[in-house]
Amino acid sequence: xxxxxxxxxxxxxxxxxxxxxxxxxxxxxxxxxxxxxxxxxxxxxxxxxxxxxxxxxxxxxxxxxxxxxxxxxxxxxxxxxxxxxxxxxxxxxxxxxxxxxxxxxxxxxxxxxxxxxxxxxxxxxxxxxxxxxxxxxxxxxxxxxxxxxxxxxxxxxxxxxxxxxxxxxxxxxxxxxxxxxxxxxxxxxxxxxxxxxxxxxxxxxxxxxxxxxxxxxxxxxxxxxxxxxxxxxxxxxxxxxxxxxxxxxxxxxxxxxxxxxxxxxxxxxxxxxxxxxxxxxxxxxxxxxxxxxxxxxxxxxxxxxxxxxxxxxxxxxxxxxxxxxxxxxxxxxxxxxxxxxxxxxxxxxxxxxxxxxxxxxxxxxxxxxxxxxxxxxxxxxxxxxxxxxxxxxxxxxxxxxxxxxxxxxxxxxxxxxxxxxx
Amino acid sequence: xxxxxxxxxxxxxxxxxxxxxxxxxxxxxxxxxxxxxxxxxxxxxxxxxxxxxxxxxxxxxxxxxxxxxxxxxxxxxxxxxxxxxxxxxxxxxxxxxxxxxxxxxxxxxxxxxxxxxxxxxxxxxxxxxxxxxxxxxxxxxxxxxxxxxxxxxxxxxxxxxxxxxxxxxxxxxxxxxxxxxxxxxxx
Amino acid sequence: xxxxxxxxxxxxxxxxxxxxxxxxxxxxxxxxxxxxxxxxxxxxxxxxxxxxxxxxxxxxxxxxxxxxxxxx
Numbered sequence: 001x002x003x004x005x006x007x008x009x010x011x012x013x014x015x016x017x018x019x020x021x022x023x024x025x026x027x028x029x030x031x032x033x034x035x036x037x038x039x040x041x042x043x044x045x046x047x048x049x050x051x052x053x054x055x056x057x058x059x060x061x062x063x064x065x066x067x068x069x070x071x072x073x074x075x076x077x078x079x080x081x082x083x084x085x086x087x088x089x090x091x092x093x094x095x096x097x098x099x100x101x102x103x104x105x106x107x108x109x110x111x112x113x114x115x116x117x118x119x120x121x122x123x124x125x126x127x128x129x130x131x132x133x134x135x136x137x138x139x140x141x142x143x144x145x146x147x148x149x150x151x152x153x154x155x156x157x158x159x160x161x162x163x164x165x166x167x168x169x170x171x172x173x174x175x176x177x178x179x180x181x182x183x184x185x186x187x188x189x190x191x192x193x194x195x196x197x198x199x200x201x202x203x204x205x206x207x208x209x210x211x212x213x214x215x216x217x218x219x220x221x222x223x224x225x226x227x228x229x230x231x232x233x234x235x236x237x238x239x240x241x242x243x244x245x246x247x248x249x250x251x252x253x254x255x256x257x258x259x260x261x262x263x264x265x266x267x268x269x270x271x272x273x274x275x276x277x278x279x280x281x282x283x284x285x286x287x288x289x290x291x292x293x294x295x296x297x298x299x300x301x302x303x304x305x306x307x308x309x310x311x312x313x314x315x316x317x318x319x320x321x322x323x324x325x326x327x328x329x330x331x332x333x334x335x336x337x338x339x340x341x342x343x344x345x346x347x348x349x350x351x352x353x354x355x356x357x358x359x360x361x362x363x364x365x366x367x368x369x370x371x372x373x374x375x376x377x378x379x380x381x382x383x384x385x386x387x388x389x390x391x392x393x394x395x396x397x398x399x400x401x402x403x404x405x406x407x408x409x410x411x412x413x414x415x416x417x418x419x420x421x422x
Numbered sequence: 423x424x425x426x427x428x429x430x431x432x433x434x435x436x437x438x439x440x441x442x443x444x445x446x447x448x449x450x451x452x453x454x455x456x457x458x459x460x461x462x463x464x465x466x467x468x469x470x471x472x473x474x475x476x477x478x479x480x481x482x483x484x485x486x487x488x489x490x491x492x493x494x495x496x497x498x499x500x501x502x503x504x505x506x507x508x509x510x511x512x513x514x515x516x517x518x519x520x521x522x523x524x525x526x527x528x529x530x531x532x533x534x535x536x537x538x539x540x541x542x543x544x545x546x547x548x549x550x551x552x553x554x555x556x557x558x559x560x561x562x563x564x565x566x567x568x569x570x571x572x573x574x575x576x577x578x579x580x581x582x583x584x585x586x587x588x589x590x591x592x593x594x595x596x597x598x599x600x601x602x603x604x605x606x607x608x609x
Numbered sequence: 610x611x612x613x614x615x616x617x618x619x620x621x622x623x624x625x626x627x628x629x630x631x632x633x634x635x636x637x638x639x640x641x642x643x644x645x646x647x648x649x650x651x652x653x654x655x656x657x658x659x660x661x662x663x664x665x666x667x668x669x670x671x672x673x674x675x676x677x678x679x680x681x
Contacts, residue, residue, distance in 0.1 A: 607628070
């Protein structure tokens with residue numbers, strides 16, 4: 001699914017590469033040594049305003065500083081696990097240019113004083129694993145100041161959660177642990193751990209070569225740079241693209257050939273995200289500032305399009321059931337709350353006991369938010385709430401026992417839970 | 423020491439030993455009841471854990487008296503080292519040693535129990551599993567070495583203690599596994 | 610400096626001893642798990658009961674922590 005079409009805020013024609021793009025998914029001409037290293041790199045990343053691309057959107061320089069300031073040898077973990085089924089950007093990036101990710105990880109390792117870099121990739125992403133393992137092998141071990149390894153993780157929704165990934169790397173199941181202490185304090189092997197999404201590390205690698213000013217030539221003032229997005233659902237050509245932050249969603253979808261049959265709903269941020277609450281999703285700029293007024297956030301850059309003739313509540317119910325099955329099963333409010341949420345979503349989707357089901361979908365999020373060891377219940381809560389707010393017309397129909405698309409085929413891809421934690 | 427004094431120490435040693443064993447039997451049953459969220463006699467659930475802790479403190483007192491009198495008693499032929507270092511006694515080293523083992527485990531349980539909030543859940547839990555070794559050690563020590571073990575009431579108490587522990591452990595094994603969370607408050 | 614309750618939801622098994630000892634601050638959700646508001650400060654009058662709730666948790670899931678005005 002690797003593609004290199006690009007789009008910019010200026011709304012250029014899809015297929016043309018406007019000034020500066022592509023960066024991550026462009027032709028591979030790596031090899032130049034980084035110009036900026038060590039502590040200076042952290043300052044440069046701070047100047048660039050780079051934020052994490054794994055879904056959290058946390059300022060990267062703060063993470064780098066947090067780990068660099070700790071005593072003891074640090075560890076860098078490149079998070080390419082991509083547990084979100086709606087996202088394919090990490091696998092695409094690693095398959096296309098693993099060397100860029102490795103360069104970024106090595107640059108980050110130098111900045112925080114780490115001697116070990118682990119690239120964590122989902123076992124199911126066979127191409128990404130193969131290409132990355134090859135790239136690692138090609139690096140002469142003696143010439144490297146760090147130990148570079150690749151690890152294949154189980155296919156679970158929450159495997160990419162920071163504490164869960166660290167737990168797995170430490171020999172346990174890929175289940176979250178209680179934080180504090182955060183991985184930056186005590187992570188892999190008890191050492192300060194810098195955990196960054198592989199795309200974030202790729203950007204760091206480029207900033208190390210070209211500097212913060214270059215990075216900021218794209219994007220908005222508040223959210224500079226480019227990012228990878230995964231476009232899925234009812235579009236002509238689903239795929240991964242690199243865009244300038246702030247590009248209108250309509251232009252992003254155009255990179256995938258545009259919607260196949262209209263737009264009944266748009267899911268942004270993956271199954272962990274929200275349905276956009278707007279009548280004109282195509283005009284919404286894809287940035288934190290653009291998405292916030294319509295109830296969305298950038299997350300890991302996924303956009304799923306529902307065509308006309310599908311029921312957003314039915315799709316939500318399928319996702320809710322999947323999220324319930326992907327609970328680590330450690331915290332009561334998550335286990336029971338997500339099960340109840342899925343039941344309510346299914347009942348509402350089926351028009352059975354719709355009034356109670358709707359009340360549950362409004363009440364349950366408040367009851368379970370913030371009460372788990374990780375943000376998994378919060379994500380499901382957020383999705384349920386957004387469905388009720390984004391599809392008010394559909395909700396009205398279902399309260400009357402009707403549905404706008406009683407025979408619509410499912411659109412959102414919901415994988416079967418593998419059941420593995422190791 | 424006069425003959426009368428010796429006898430008093432001898433009886434105190436035996437008596438405190440019997441009471442200590444009975445109390446430890448109760449403590450272990452209460453510990454299992456705590457784990458299983460049992461409500462005793464309609465009391466709130468926290469009463470179970472509070473009772474478990476109070477009676478364990480009491481049992482430590484009786485064990486201390488039992489050890490002190492055993493060391494003081496000239497016929498018991500046990501010195502302080504024998505009482506805490508297992509299997510070092512000159513007479514009946516195995517049976518006395520089991521008692522010393524139980525004492526060591528009891529000290530570990532008490533110390534980790536008092537420092538529970540400082541040492542962290544995992545350490546506390548690991549040491550607490552030692553309770554399942556402590557009771558059998560204390561019990562075998564009691565029936566093996568105790569002069570009262572051959573009397574009728576001694577045997578009756580022994581059978582009762584085994585029944586209590588056996589029943590509690592069987593009940594615990596039949597509880598749903600930890601991996602299937604279900605709140606105890608729901609019961 | 611204020612005192613706050615902190616619940617470890619992974620260790621919590623829903624025994625409910627904390628709710629029995631400190632119903633003013635700890636409620637139970639519809640499934641029977643304790644609901645602890647970590648942001649609210651424990652008033653001085655309830656500090657002793659809060660301490661008891663922490664001690665009486667069989668799973669060591671509850672803790673009391675002191676935070677400075679910045680919330681650390």
